[in-house]
Amino acid sequence: MSKTTRATQMLTQAKVAFTVHTYEYDPNAERVGMQAAEALGEEPRRVLKTLMAEVDGKPVCVVVPSDHEVSMKKLAAAFGGKSAAMMKPADAERLTGYHVGGISPFGQKKTVPTAIEAQAMTEAYVYINGGQRGLQVRLNPQDALKLLKAKAAPLIA
Numbered sequence: 001m002s003k004t005t006r007a008t009q010m011l012t013q014a015k016v017a018f019t020v021h022t023y024e025y026d027p028n029a030e031r032v033g034m035q036a037a038e039a040l041g042e043e044p045r046r047v048l049k050t051l052m053a054e055v056d057g058k059p060v061c062v063v064v065p066s067d068h069e070v071s072m073k074k075l076a077a078a079f080g081g082k083s084a085a086m087m088k089p090a091d092a093e094r095l096t097g098y099h100v101g102g103i104s105p106f107g108q109k110k111t112v113p114t115a116i117e118a119q120a121m122t123e124a125y126v127y128i129n130g131g132q133r134g135l136q137v138r139l140n141p142q143d144a145l146k147l148l149k150a151k152a153a154p155l156i157a
Contacts, residue, residue: 003020003022005104005132006104007106007131010147011106011139016147017139018137018138020135020136021040023036023039024039025133033065036066040127040136042127044066046065046123047126048066048116048126049064049066050062050104050105050128050129051070051086051103052096052103052112053072053085053086054086055076056076058081058112058113059087060112060115061108061112061115061148061150062075064156068117068156068157070157071157072085074154075155079115095112096108099133101133102132103129103131104130105129105150106130106147115150115152116150117152117155118153118155121142121152124140125140125141126138126141
């Protein structure tokens with residue numbers, strides 16, 4: 001497994017402090033984010049999952065703790081929209097250039113508006129997908145927010 005991805009390159013170029021962590025990715029896991037948290041021996045609230053969605057038909061990226069579900073109502077509100085829905089996996093892969101299970105908010109092919117769950121901002125560090133299945137980057141959530149020009153918002157159900 002290569003530890004250099006578009007995500008890690010973006011973090012390095014931006015001079016963001018981060019560490020790379022690998023784990024055995026289980027493609028059959030019921031909840032990929034929870035499996036990552038368990039494999040890393042971390043609290044699920046610190047292992048964030050990256051989801052691609054659409055608000056009023058426009059693509060957005062959503063980063064939330066792996067032990068929570070996204071509220072579509074809160075997601076739409078976060079982007080000033082009326083309705084939200086999860087993006088189809090094939091569309092998410094085409095848009096980001098990453099495979100489902102390895103989608104990172106960093107280094108996506110097309111930059112889209114991003115929101116990070118507000119609760120994650122209270123953590124000293126979080127893990128976010130590093131652009132490959134079984135690869136996580138550990139960093140300060142404030143650094144992620146700044147680099148992604150994201151908004152912190154209440155997003156979980």
